[in-house]
Amino acid sequence: MILALLFANSEGNILIERFHGVPVEEGLQWRSFLVKLGADNLKGVKNEELLVACHKSVYIVYTVLGDVSIFLVGKEQYDELALSEVMYVITSTVKDVCGKPPSERLFLDKYGRICLCLDEIIWKGHLENTEKERIKRLVRLKPPTEF
Incomplete structure (x- = not known):
């Protein structure tokens, strides 16, 4: 299970956190x-x-993307290799949403779309989607046609 996904700025302030179980x-x-x-x-x-x-029998994979740090914590089948694959999907999706490695401001400007993408990638602690095109299709925001 993927226990945690955190995004933090360079000062250590949490931008997004998701805990599962x-x-x-x-x-x-x-x-x-x-x-x-x-x-x-x-x-x-x-x-x-x-x-x-590795800490307390869980695996941690972390990286920097622009001004943002990303942390993934997993256990059982989500070892360091599986988490590195998940991290690749997350970083490439965030770069696609922002158009480049994000500054903190750009990241916060695109916060909503990034959260939607993260929900499509990780759902209830398990990897859901890895294909960038499918994720883009699933998070398309369409205005309501009728109220």
């Missing part, structure tokens, strides 16, 4: 742990260069 108290601990992990290790890392960690 994690109690609230434990989610707070994971949040602070991941932000500290990123602060310690992500300085000087190139865009989309993946870093891997």
Whole structure:
């Protein structure tokens, strides 16, 4: 199961967080742990260069994309290899939505569309879609034709 997906800015403020099957108290601990992990290790890392960690029998894959840090936490079948595949889909989708590796402002401007894409990629802690074209089709926002 994919336990957590977090996006944070360079100061460690959380932009998006999604926890699946994690109690609230434990989610707070994971949040602070991941932000500290990123602060310690992500300085000087190139865009989309993946870093891997293991903690309490779970796997963590994290990277930087523009001004945003991305963290994925998984266990069981979502080991570091599976999480790296999920991370690739997430980073390529965010780049497609933003048009380039995002600054924090651009990321927040595209927040709604990014959240829709994340819901199509990960649903209830499991990988749902990996094809970029299918994700684009599924998140198309159409105005209501009739009220």
